[in-house]
Amino acid sequence: MSAKHVYFFGGKTAEDTGLDAKGQKELLGGKGANLAEMCRIGIPVPPGFTITTEVCAAYYEQGKKIPEAAVPAIEEALKKVEAAFGGRKLGDPADPLLVSVRSGAALSMPGMMNTILNLGLTDASVEGLAKKTGNPRFAYDSYRRLIDMFGSTAMGCEHEKFEHEIHEMKKAKGVKLDTDLSADDLKELVTRYKAVYKAHVMDDFPQDPKKQLFLAVNAVFNSWNGNKAIEYRRIERITGLRGTAVNVQAMVFGNMGGTSGTGVAFTRDPNTGENVFYGDYLINAQGEDVVAGIRTPEPIAKLHEDMPKVYEQLVGIRSTLEKHYKEMQDIEFTVQEGVLYMLQTRSGKRTGTAAVRIAVEMVKEGLIDETTAVKRVAPDSLNHLLQPQLDPKSKVEVVAQGIAASPGGASGIVLLSAEAVVAHAEKNPNDSIMLVRKETSPEDVAGMHLAKGILTSTGGKASHAAVVARGWGKPCVVGCEAMKINEEAQTITIAGKTVKAGEFLTINGTTGDVMIGKVPTVAPSMTGDFATLMTWADKGRKLKIRTNADAPADAAKAREFGAEGIGLCRTEHMFFGKDRIAAVREMILATSTDDRKKALAKIEPFQKADFVGIFEAMDGYPVTIRLLDPPLHEFLPQKDNVEGTEDVARQMGVPVSAIRERVDELHEMNPMMGFRGCRLPVVFPEIGDMQVRAIIEAAIEVKKKGKSVLPEIMIPLVGVVEELTMLKKRAIATAEECMTKAGIKVEYQIGTMIELPRAALTADEIAAEAEFFSFGTNDLTQMTFGFSRDDIKGFMPTYLKEKILPVDPFQSIDVKGVGKLIDMGIKLGRESRKAKHGQHLKVGICGEHGGDPDSVVFCHKVGMDYVSCSPFRVPIARLAAAQAALGDTARDK
Ligand code: PEP
Ligand code: MG
DSSP states (O other): OOSOSEEEEETTEEOOOOOOHHHHHHHHHHHHHHHHHHHHTTOOOOOEEEEOHHHHHHHHHTTSOOOTTHHHHHHHHHHHHHHHTTTOOBTOSSSOBOEEEEEEOSSOOTTSSOEEEEETOOHHHHHHHHHHHTOHHHHHHHHHHHHHHHHHHHSOOOHHHHHHHHHHHHHHHTOSSGGGSOHHHHHHHHHHHHHHHHHHHSSOOOOOHHHHHHHHHHHHHHHHTSHHHHHHHHHTTOOSOOOOEEEEEEOOOSOSSTTOEEEEEESSOTTTOOSSOEEEEEESOOHHHHHHTSSOOEEGGGHHHHOHHHHHHHHHHHHHHHHHHSSOEEEEEEEETTEEEEEEEEEOOOOHHHHHHHHHHHHHTTSSOHHHHHHHSOGGGGHHHHSOEEOTTSOOOEEEEOEEEEOSEEEEEEESSHHHHHHHHHHOTTOOEEEEESOOOGGGHHHHHHOSEEEESSOOTTSHHHHHHHHHTOOEEEOOTTEEEETTTTEEEETTEEEETTSEEEEETTTTEEEESOOOEEOOOOOHHHHHHHHHHHHHOOSEEEEEOSSHHHHHHHHHTTOOSEEEEETHHHHTSTTTHHHHHHHHHOOSHHHHHHHHHHHHHHHHHHHHHHHHHHTTSEEEEEOOOSOGGGGSOOTTOHHHHHHHHHHHTSOHHHHHHHHHHHOOSSGGGSSOTTHHHHHOHHHHHHHHHHHHHHHHHHHHTTOOOEEEEEEOSOOSHHHHHHHHHHHHHHHHHHHHHHTOOOOOEEEEEEOSHHHHHTHHHHHHHOSEEEEOHHHHHHHHHTOOTTOOTTTHHHHHHTTSSSSOTTTSOOTTTHHHHHHHHHHHHHHHHHHHHSOOOEEEEOSGGGGOHHHHHHHHHTTOSEEEEOGGGHHHHHHHHHHHHHOSOGGGO
């Protein structure tokens, strides 16, 4: 608890809190701490004081009452402000001091809390202001704004009622703009505003400036727990703050004629990061006017012509602030009759591209060191640099928003089925296609792969569409509920507008935006500053970063992004290829082992060729190949897909009834817990044999070319060690056979995924057999919570809103539950492997969490050897892993 409730700042001083920068921010809020700091370093700031966040906490503890001891402290501080600002008294009828009352928590919550300007105006002081400034229009305009702001934020009047009055007044006077109203009109408007106020509050607008002040302070404290602010903290995961501080500061006016003005600026370009002064200003205007867009502001460089002295001073302040904070700043300033005042500085929000450039350039300029640069860039913001982006120069109209599932921008012609995409792409390989579905399933992958972007009306971030699209780095928006699909009419409707199949639609997978029509894109590259930052990150991290990739092209892309191996190659994705799906279906329809083997023999060369491609692309880095995982029915048309069933029957040369019967036989009530994973090769060992043969023979072939290979055969969904024992024995026999035949030995390992709680609980037994563990946290989360990973839409939003869960556990590891199983699994597994074989058990993660920065931090803490994520998240994971190792990241603040 701080000894003082209120801290004064002004002139070239600020009262000392005796705390470090972090402590000051917690006590005075970001805005208050920075105002005080600016005073200390000699930057001109109108005097004021900050009521601490602790007073806010006490306000709530005492049942929404300003603590008694704070009252005299506020009065005392007000006197200091009056003295520091020419001795003018708050609301003095002759020459009033006016103040602004603003919120400011330790973390910025823009626009979420209340602000009251022009406080101190009364019926008497408004006249004083009019005389003093010689501008009654300005005085009455300020007064009516105060009544509106004070009434609606402090006393709960409806802002619309005030708006209605000004609207009526403009109508009666036949004018369009507020600025067209005369001083007399505004005077009349003040009378009407006061009537609105009285009708709601049942009392007159307070004519005692101090009463106004205390009510305004209450209003700011109350806004801390307003719905908007609570919701914002929930979304931004802001927890553990004591409350908001309140900043009371002398008002300065930018609308006092041609030598006054106001502006907002960034010390560098927040879009590109370029080291240029970037911002806007308006002469003879208040801050509100810059934001409201009534007048078009001028670029900051032009201030050089309008007010050369002020411009020079501002350029000096820009450099002082950057040198002091060693960070790009977002500033607000006002010039009152030729005198410059700074009203705010804070670290500026920026795009990922700008974040990287600024961090790297600041190292080159000697402002920060490499470690600080690495800590400063939020890993997720790298998304911005990794995807083709919608050209920022193009104008777009967003018609709906879904969940941003896989970043990047894409435009394409709408097609409503994967088959339609395949058919269209065959004839028009150069067309960009947008696959639009209610949801996707594994049988859609061929079409998904050919599409430029994917849009679904249902599903969340771990839905099939999202996972697959992210794996390929394909822009994808899911759960766009505002979109209705009419397959019969071959149209979709979004926000009342109809788009026909064949017409263009655009998605922004980074934001979830959906737009009708075509928007141009620009390509990503990992060069320049981005590459430099990644080299610095690599110096700091301990975790290795692998990728989830199923095709040589994806593996090569991941290598470009710095992947150090493949952590998950899902072999089933290879089964869907146009040239192999027929053989896969033949294998499923086979009624005897011999027939099954015949079909598998057709698949084997394809598998082997794919593995050769992947081993070559990974150039000696380890490659974990998972044996077939999904239930077999996923490779057949779904039950109600009549056309698909008929097509497959025709292609296979079997009666439709044969397909139907097999689909019926394979139908499962709960396929995620059904006949899948290692259960498949336990029952049909020949499937596993074929895959192991393809892996080892591919490895032999690559080794023969003089390249090194490190295959890791991974057995999925093991829950009982005996499953692994059996399959491992068979895999070793197959591998040995291949090697004997070829007369060449290759190094390989056999390990397992830990995807079932039972596997984690018996990890010691499993590690006796497994040479490595890879945590499949998609299934592990599903099985631990008992939440189907594809069916959380109905309840997850409520769970998050009601704070039953802090985050969606499919996005970020549930540290308490799933995390406990992982931690336990690693410890049990490592101890056992060491004791029984004297070996280090290699442990990684290959669920979607491997690309989530918070989960990467967790993986670092529990001592994993690597994380594996989709190719386009590799740089994000590299940076997150570095930050985990360096500790205390920008994200912690
Ligand atoms: C997992 O379950 O986390 C995993 C990587 O496997 P899949 O997503 O293919 O089930
Ligand atoms: Mg799994």
